Amino acid sequence: DTGVSQDPRHKITKRGQNVTFRCDPISEHNRLYWYRQTLGQGPEFLTYFQNEAQLEKSRLLSDRFSAERPKGSFSTLEIQRTEQGDSAMYLCASSFAGGNEQYFGPGTRLTVT
């Protein structure tokens, strides 16, 4: 297994456009997490899935954000009507349920102009 992968690695978009990111977790892992990291800060939790169920969402996840994991494998994170404040690195991680170690992907860097 090659680890957690994310696509695209970089995305530049204009304010008001919609963007979608994809995360492919380690295949045996049934938990998948999304985090956001802005410059000079540590990653902040956004949401997580166990299999296809979204079990928790942060208050950071406004109505413009939606995440899915339709078959319990890969996940997508969509941001509608992007704002400049959405510019950040979006990180995906996966783990076993009940496991305490999360494996992170390389991230998708979003720049909203």
Added chain:
Amino acid sequence: AQSVTQLDSQVPVFEEAPVELRCNYSSSVSVYLFWYVQYPNQGLQLLLKYLSGSTLVESINGFEAEFNKSQTSFHLRKPSVHISDTAEYFCAVSEREYGNKLVFGAGTILRVKS
């Protein structure tokens, strides 16, 4: 809710000198503790973790961290750093009992100079 404070945003140190990166946490429940490292242009990698048992945990590349419950700290140390240790280091906690979401500190940039 948990929070993590990393007291130093940047730590410059000469090669072969010792270093300590400080981390304090706040939580009303029992937690697991982690240090992650992010090398330039790379993703987050787990460096070491405290789950239970011995309060001193070690990594394969010479780092160690000690869990101090009374001081709610989990400081990271290395007796002799290398240029290749230059990276950003993040302390993180997660609740033991519910879910595993990580709460991170703001990070400490370790700059090793020759």
